[in-house]
Amino acid sequence: MRQSSLVVVSNRLPIDDSVAPDGACEWRRSPGGLAGALHAILDRTPATWVGWGGKVGDAPALPDIGSLRMRPMGLTSEEHRGYYEGFANSTLWPLYHDAVLPPVFDRGWWETYKAVNQRFAHAAAEAVEPGGTVWVQDYHLQLVPQMIRELRPDVLIGFFLHVPFPPPELFMQLPRRLDLLRGMLGADLVGFQRPQAAHNIAQLAVKLLGARVTGDDQITLDGRAIRTGAFPMSIDVAEMQALAARRDVRERAAQLRSDLGRPRRVLLSVDRLDYIKGIEHRLTAYSELLRDGRVKVRDTVMVQVAVPSRERVDSYRALRHRIEGEVGRINGEHGRVGEPAIHYLIQPFDRAELAALYQTADVMVVTPLRDGMNLVAKEYVAARADASGALVLSEFAGAADELEDAFLVNPHDVDGLKETLLRAMEADPADLERRMTAMRTHLVGHDIVAWARAYLTTLDRTGRVAAGLRK
Ligand code: ADP
Numbered sequence: 001m002r003q004s005s006l007v008v009v010s011n012r013l014p015i016d017d018s019v020a021p022d023g024a025c026e027w028r029r030s031p032g033g034l035a036g037a038l039h040a041i042l043d044r045t046p047a048t049w050v051g052w053g054g055k056v057g058d059a060p061a062l063p064d065i066g067s068l069r070m071r072p073m074g075l076t077s078e079e080h081r082g083y084y085e086g087f088a089n090s091t092l093w094p095l096y097h098d099a100v101l102p103p104v105f106d107r108g109w110w111e112t113y114k115a116v117n118q119r120f121a122h123a124a125a126e127a128v129e130p131g132g133t134v135w136v137q138d139y140h141l142q143l144v145p146q147m148i149r150e151l152r153p154d155v156l157i158g159f160f161l162h163v164p165f166p167p168p169e170l171f172m173q174l175p176r177r178l179d180l181l182r183g184m185l186g187a188d189l190v191g192f193q194r195p196q197a198a199h200n201i202a203q204l205a206v207k208l209l210g211a212r213v214t215g216d217d218q219i220t221l222d223g224r225a226i227r228t229g230a231f232p233m234s235i236d237v238a239e240m241q242a243l244a245a246r247r248d249v250r251e252r253a254a255q256l257r258s259d260l261g262r263p264r265r266v267l268l269s270v271d272r273l274d275y276i277k278g279i280e281h282r283l284t285a286y287s288e289l290l291r292d293g294r295v296k297v298r299d300t301v302m303v304q305v306a307v308p309s310r311e312r313v314d315s316y317r318a319l320r321h322r323i324e325g326e327v328g329r330i331n332g333e334h335g336r337v338g339e340p341a342i343h344y345l346i347q348p349f350d351r352a353e354l355a356a357l358y359q360t361a362d363v364m365v366v367t368p369l370r371d372g373m374n375l376v377a378k379e380y381v382a383a384r385a386d387a388s389g390a391l392v393l394s395e396f397a398g399a400a401d402e403l404e405d406a407f408l409v410n411p412h413d414v415d416g417l418k419e420t421l422l423r424a425m426e427a428d429p430a431d432l433e434r435r436m437t438a439m440r441t442h443l444v445g446h447d448i449v450a451w452a453r454a455y456l457t458t459l460d461r462t463g464r465v466a467a468g469l470r471k
């Protein structure tokens with residue numbers, strides 16, 4: 001087997017094995033932030049990407065993407081249940097997102113999580129050339145860094161957590177907290193979205209493992225120095241700007257506005273259907289604004305785009321059911337014939353259609369209860385070529401650290417959310433332009449390539465690994 005100097009490991013690959021009608025393997029960009037964003041920087045890099053092909057069963061044969069080699073992993077249905085739906089998405093996911101839903105601690109899931117992590121670690125260890133680099137992604141694979149260290153002590157190991165890393169009081173609830181902490185700290189560099197997460201892990205390492213803090217962003221454990229730090233993830237800004245500048249996209253945006261009945265204002269939300277995204281709180285706020293007569297259906301239209309996610313997990317199915325009931329109720333009570341209060345679209349869209357939707361939106365409403373970063377907020381800013389439009393953004397999204405000129409809001413406070421929506425809808429265009437220009441300027445200097453460079457040059461101070469990235 002050919003080996004690569006850079007191996008990326010994540011639960012999900014950027015493509016799955018869906019087959020087009022002509023029998024060719026179809027590319028599907030994952031709706032999640034991680035795979036799409038990493039794909040944007042790796043597609044021209046000689047590297048191997050180890051990950052799951054998206055369907056239960058044997059590993060599919062997937063084509064390479066240019067010089068990026070795919071190393072697909074299979075998952076049995078038992079593994080899918082215990083590792084992916086269970087430990088990753090029913091224990092770690094809710095706990096890491098402030099326990100907005102109670103995490104489930106099922107003792108049966110742990111062994112499967114460990115076994116799958118071990119298989120991914122083996123695949124990565126086989127794929128990396130001597131002295132190379134392995135970059136492990138996200139909460140599904142928290143044990144992999146230490147496992148690779150045991151298999152391949154010669155390689156550099158990076159770990160990046162895309163989701164929040166919780167405060168010690170929450171992390172301490174995890175029955176397997178020591179293994180999970182040791183697993184992550186097997187890396188040479190542990191990266192997070194926000195600085196607070198790096199403080200949290202340092203505190204935990206001292207308290208639980210007797211590690212020492214030996215410098216800014218450095219922990220020493222068992223005589224080995226481990227760096228930590230915040231590397232806020234970003235998007236392919238140039239791609240979104242190019243899409244936004246396309247004539248067909250601008251025409252499509254105008255068409256969408258006309259299809260929506262040329263309202264005075266269009267509000268837009270785009271989310272994976274996840275309970276962390278705060279969709280229900282947002283619907284409550286919007287429906288109260290309609291009820292109170294502070295927003296009129298003919299005047300204002302709300303578009304909610306949602307992608308179904310993790311549909312075999314009960315909490316996700318129940319959430320979808322509740323949201324669809326609520327959208328039905330709001331439309332039933334406040335809509336008119338041919339004029340729904342909310343346009344609810346539960347479909348995947350291609351990038352150009354998303355860009356057109358962003359251009360149509362006067363107010364983008366991004367109100368997660370907790371979110372590692374939230375790339376949708378950044379995509380909206382990148383798509384607003386004329387610096388118009390308002391971004392309403394939750395304080396609990398990682399993006400709020402950077403997009404300080406958004407209309408920041410606490411989504412748990414429904415009254416505050418209502419007032420902020422009204423403020424954003426009524427804002428003075430000059431104020432909006434000032435805010436949007438500041439956010440756009442920030443994004444241009446902090447795109448996905450800058451993110452990967454910052455991370456990889458901290459991991460490998462020689463700059464060798466980052467040199468292979470797209471310019
Ligand atoms: P998460 O990673 O939790 O899903 P992010 O906001 O960070 O949240 O990333 C979501 C990504 O999925 C964005 O790049 C967004 O453009 C994409 N996306 C969201 N909804 C859709 C959709 N309906 N069709 C296609 N892509 C989508």
Ligand code: G6P
Pocket residue numbers: 011012031032033034035138162163309310
């Ligand atoms: C978040 C996670 C990713 C995950 C994505 C989509 O962005 O951080 O690791 O891939 O959600 O979720 P899914 O379960 O469909 O992979």
